[in-house]
Amino acid sequence: MSKARSKLSDLAYEAVATGLVEALERGTTSWPLPQPPMSDPDFPVINPISPNDIVELGLAMMSVDRGMFEANLNSVVDQIVPHRMNLSDDPFETHDKWLGRRVDKVAERLLYTIALNWLSQAFDPEAPNVDRWWLAIALIDGLSTVPRGQPVHQGYHLIESIALAERPGTWHTQPEAGPQNTDWDPTAMIPRSTSVVAHEQGVEVAKWLLTRLESGNDDRRLLVIEWTRLLIQRAELVEPLGLSDILLRRASDPNEEVAVKTSLCLARLLEVNLEAGIALANRLHKRDEVLVRRAMADVLTRLFRRIGDDAIPFLEKMLQDDDEIVLAVAASTVSDLRFLDTTMWADKVKILTKHPLPIVRRNLVVNLRDYITEFPDDERGIMTTLWHDGDEVVRTRLRELLLRMEEVDPQNFSLRITHFKTNNVDLQDLWASLKHRREKRYLQWMDWMDGKGEIPSNPLPPSPHQSSLQEPGELPELGEALDVLDQELGFID
Numbered sequence: 329m330s331k332a333r334s335k336l337s338d339l340a341y342e343a344v345a346t347g348l349v350e351a352l353e354r355g356t357t358s359w360p361l362p363q364p365p366m367s368d369p370d371f372p373v374i375n376p377i378s379p380n381d382i383v384e385l386g387l388a389m390m391s392v393d394r395g396m397f398e399a400n401l402n403s404v405v406d407q408i409v410p411h412r413m414n415l416s417d418d419p420f421e422t423h424d425k426w427l428g429r430r431v432d433k434v435a436e437r438l439l440y441t442i443a444l445n446w447l448s449q450a451f452d453p454e455a456p457n458v459d460r461w462w463l464a465i466a467l468i469d470g471l472s473t474v475p476r477g478q479p480v481h482q483g484y485h486l487i488e489s490i491a492l493a494e495r496p497g498t499w500h501t502q503p504e505a506g507p508q509n510t511d512w513d514p515t516a517m518i519p520r521s522t523s524v525v526a527h528e529q530g531v532e533v534a535k536w537l538l539t540r541l542e543s544g545n546d547d548r549r550l551l552v553i554e555w556t557r558l559l560i561q562r563a564e565l566v567e568p569l570g571l572s573d574i575l576l577r578r579a580s581d582p583n584e585e586v587a588v589k590t591s592l593c594l595a596r597l598l599e600v601n602l603e604a605g606i607a608l609a610n611r612l613h614k615r616d617e618v619l620v621r622r623a624m625a626d627v628l629t630r631l632f633r634r635i636g637d638d639a640i641p642f643l644e645k646m647l648q649d650d651d652e653i654v655l656a657v658a659a660s661t662v663s664d665l666r667f668l669d670t671t672m673w674a675d676k677v678k679i680l681t682k683h684p685l686p687i688v689r690r691n692l693v694v695n696l697r698d699y700i701t702e703f704p705d706d707e708r709g710i711m712t713t714l715w716h717d718g719d720e721v722v723r724t725r726l727r728e729l730l731l732r733m734e735e736v737d738p739q740n741f742s743l744r745i746t747h748f749k750t751n752n753v754d755l756q757d758l759w760a761s762l763k764h765r766r767e768k769r770y771l772q773w774m775d776w777m778d779g780k781g782e783i784p785s786n787p788l789p790p791s792p793h794q795s796s797l798q799e800p801g802e803l804p805e806l807g808e809a810l811d812v813l814d815q816e817l818g819f820i821d
Contacts, residue, residue, distance in 0.1 A: 330418060330420055330421055332418075332420045332421050332424040333418070333420035333421075335424075335428075336401075336405075336420055336424070336427050336428065336431070336434075337398065337401060339428070339431045340401060340431055340434050340435055340438060341394075341397060343431050343432060343434075343435035344390070344397070344435045344438050344439060344442075345387065345390065347435050347436070347439050348386055348387065348390060348439060348442070348467070349383055349386075349387065350470070351439065351466075351467050351470030351471050352379075352382055352383045352386050352463070352466050352467060352470055353379070353383060353470070354469065354470035354473075355382075355465070355466030355467055355468070355469035355470030355471075356379035356382050356383070356466050356470075357379075358469075358540060359378075359379060360375060360376075361376070361382075361462055361465055361466060362465065362532065362533045362536045363529070363533075364450060364456065364458050364461040364462075364529075365451075365490070365493040365527055365529035365530040365533060366450070366451055366453075366456040366461075366493055367456055367458055368455060368456055368458075371458075373458050374458070376462050382462055382463065382466050385459065385462070385463060386463050386466075386467070389446075389460075389463065390442070396445070397438070400438055400441045400442070400445075401434070401438065403441070404434055404437045404438055404441065405419050405420065405427065405434065406419065407437070408430070408433065408434070408437070409422075409423045409426070409427070410423070410426075436471075436477075436478055437478060439467070439471060440471065440478050440482040440483075440486075442467070443464055443467045443468050443471065443482075443486060444482070444485075444486065444496055446460040446461075446463050446464035446467065447460070447461075447464040447468070447486060447489060447490070447495075447496060448495045448496060450464050451489065451493060451494060451495045452495070453495075464486075465490075465533065465537070468483065468486050468487070468490075468537065469537060469540055471483065472537075472541060472548065472551055473547060473548065473551075474547050474551065475547055475550035475551040475553075475554050479551055480551065480554045480555070483551070483555065484554070484555045484558045484559065485497075487534050487537060487538075487555060487559070488558075488559065488562070488565070490530050490533050490534045490537070491526055491527065491530050491531050491533075491534040491559075491565055491568070491569060492524055492525070492526065492527055492530060493527030493529065493530035494527075524562060524564050524565070525564065526564055526565055526568040526569075531565075531568045531569060534569055535569060535570060538552055538555070538556075538569065538574060541555075542574065542577065542578070546583050546585070546586070549578065549581060549583065549586050550583075550585065550586055550589060552574065552578070553575075553578055553586060553589040553590055553592075553593070554589070556571050556574055556575060556593055557589075557592055557593050559571060560593055560596050560597060560600065561596065563600050566597075566600050566601065567601075571597075572597060572601050572604035572605075572608070575590050575593055575597060575604075575608050576604065576607060576608055576611060578590050579608055579611040579612050579615075580611060584615070584617040584619050584620055585619070587612060587615060587617070587620050587623075588619050588620055588623045590608065590612065591612055591620070591623040591624055591626070591627055592623075592627075593608075594608055594609055594612070594627050594630070594631070595627060595630040595631070595634065598630075598631070598634040598635060599634065602634075602635070605634070605635075606635060606638065609624075609631060609635075609642070612624055613642055613645070618651055618654075621646070621649060621651060621654050622651065622653050622654055622657070624642065624646070625646055625653070625654045625657035625658055625661075626657060628642060628643060628646065628657065628658065628661045628664075629661050629664055632661070632664035632665075632667070632668075633664075636668060637668055639664075640665075640668070643658060643661060643662070643664075643665075646658035646661075647659070647662075647680070652685060652687060655683075655685055655687070655688050656685075656687045656688060656691055659680060659683075659687070659688040659689075659691040659692060660691045660694065662676050662677060662680065662692070662695065663694060663695050663698070666695075666698055666702075670702050673695075674699060674702065674703055674708060674710070675708070677692055677695050677699060677708075677710055678708045678709075678710055678713075680692055681710055681713040681714055681717075682713065686719045686721070686722070689714070689717055689719060689722050690719065690721050690722055690725070692714070693714070693722065693725040693726060693729070696710070696711065696714075696726070696729060697729070700733075700740070704740065704743065705743075705747075706744075706747055709751070711726070711744060711747070711748075712747065712748060712751050712753055714726050715748065715753055716753070723757065727757060727758055727761060730744060730758060731758070731761060731762060731765070734762065734769070734773075738783055738784050738785050739783065739785060742776070742783050745773075745777075749777075759773075759774075769784060772784040
């Protein structure tokens with residue numbers, strides 16, 4: 329063993345021993361510990377007498393198997409060191425100083441590796457080790473202290489294993505027999521199974537652990553939401569673990585950051601439990617904190633896609649908000665009304681064109697493509713109102729939209745010009761831009777405006793985005809033209 333490796337091993341061993349004692353002491357504050365989901369019927373379960381027994385047993389298990397500690401250390405170091413070295417280099421030598429400054433990170437990963445090994449032995453289907461169970465559940469509880477890093481990713485992996493009463497990493501799929509197996513049948517149809525089955529006793533232990541986190545400090549409650557975000561992807565575990573109840577309770581949490589995190593689970597909860605999802609949305613919507621209001625605005629589009637008309641009251645309230653960010657997001661989400669009621673959508677766009685906040689009016693421009701398709705006559709005068717807008721960004725975006733329309737659909741462009749002319753709209757900016765880009769085209773439009781020529785009905789040569797099925801010189805359909813327009817001006821979204 330090299331000197332650098334020996335030094336890091338001693339430092340890491342001392343840090344792991346200290347961390348192990350502290351974690352086991354935290355994990356045994358709730359006594360007694362839950363019973364193991366699995367046990368050998370030939371060996372009755374013997375409950376530990378006191379929390380101190382768990383701490384002493386943990387230290388003993390660690391000290392008698394120093395070889396396993398060294399093997400785990402090799403794996404952890406190989407995972408975390410930056411791989412900018414030759415394959416023949418020793419990471420302990422090459423990154424001696426780098427690792428020396430990160431002993432705490434190495435120790436944290438080692439502690440989770442120990443917890444995983446103990447849990448795997450506790451769920452050994454041939455010979456479940458009960459002693460390892462007491463150690464594993466106490467250590468997992470004690471290590472779950474912050475809502476980031478290993479406690480989120482490794483901790484979630486471990487609690488999912490507990491809920492399924494399966495060794496970590498063994499439940500996702502079942503191996504398929506192949507020609508390398510002696511029992512392989514080439515005519516058999518064996519579908520791969522990706523479903524999971526919640527274990528009755530394992531679920532009770534997982535709920536105990538989730539309750540422990542819920543009753544903890546702010547960091548522990550944030551961590552339980554991070555776990556819930558991952559666990560809710562397993563539809564088979566949502567009801568057994570009571571994840572919807574956890575989210576509803578945490579939506580009323582005194583810490584607004586916890587409530588904000590619950591909003592990230594809202595869309596998925598609506599998919600697996602519509603009633604609970606709507607209840608969660610209503611509970612979050614009633615909170616007044618600005619961060620919660622912004623979080624709800626961020627998920628508003630996903631609400632429209634899942635609950636349809638029931639999301640309209642949320643949008644209406646957000647459009648009355650006094651926070652600019654909420655108003656900006658809500659204005660962008662107005663386009664979702666088009667899939668429910670086109671008339672309501674167009675009326676709402678018309679109202680918002682006169683909103684005093686510039687960012688709201690800017691975000692309405694993305695609706696114009698669909699608006700022109702649905703209402704080519706523009707009876708509401710939305711295009712005219714936005715052209716008169718004093719905001720330079722709104723004027724620029726609308727001008728670019730009209731110039732692109734002139735390229736791909738001159739007939740529709742002429743309708744817009746006629747409408748503008750009827751309302752005495754000054755189009756000097758539009759014609760100046762067109763003259764600068766395509767002077768010949770500009771002269772043709774001027775002749776048409778003066779009654780001296782025809783509408784330049786032929787579109788410009790096809791762009792690379794044009795369909796290969798369109799014949800040369802054929803006028804594109806309005807929908808196809810607007811699709812091209814959407815691609816060209818996609819940056820404004």
